Amino acid sequence: MNRLNKTLLITVLLLGGILWLQHRRTIRLTEERDRFRMNNTALLSDVKRMRIDSATMAVDAKALKLTIDEYKEFRAEDAETIRRLGVKIRNLEAAARHEVEVKAPIDAAIRDTLIVRDTIPLLRQKVEMVTPHIHFSGLIEENRLKGDIKIPVTLNQAVWVEYKGWWFWKRVKAIRQAISSNNPHVEIRYSEYIRIR
Structure with missing residues (x-):
């Protein structure tokens, strides 16, 4: 009778452990399924x-x-x-x-400006556009526009x-x-x- 009780107790503990492991695995698989479903929804x-x-x-x-x-x-x-x-x-x-x-559309006025290089004054054209969303300034030299644009x-x-x-x-x-x-x-x-x- 004592041996039967030990065997029954071991069997119950073993089945309880298996049941607990299966429950944990089911929870993990459910979380993975929900995560994949959420990722698919996000991607699509x-x-x-x-x-x-x-x-x-x-x-x-x-x-x-x-x-x-x-x-x-x-x-x-x-x-x-x-x-x-x-x-x-x-x-x-x-x-x-x-x-x-x-x-951003650029709509800037061209004006003449005086630049001093090596103590020689040069007449160039300046382009400038300043709005709350665009800061653009540049010089036209040798048929090229050189300048800076900032868009904060x-x-x-x-x-x-x-x-x-x-x-x-x-x-x-x-x-x-x-x-x-x-x-x-x-x-x-x-x-x-x-x-x-």
């Missing part, structure tokens, strides 16, 4: 573009979730850039990348979580981000936000 969804006011453009995009190994594999160039900045990839919480394109841009990023379910059954449905530019001549072409697990 369109970027929503908004004009907030006359000078502010915004983009709304979903975020990706990657493991450190996936990030190193799929974003090797970005990982190398982060490494060169002195940040260890294993300490990385999130990485964002934004591609912007500046398209501030990108603001907001990241938030969308949940599904209610009360204590809430799960993360998506992580979203919105990026806005304060310059109307700057178009945000692509935005990517990756959370590292």
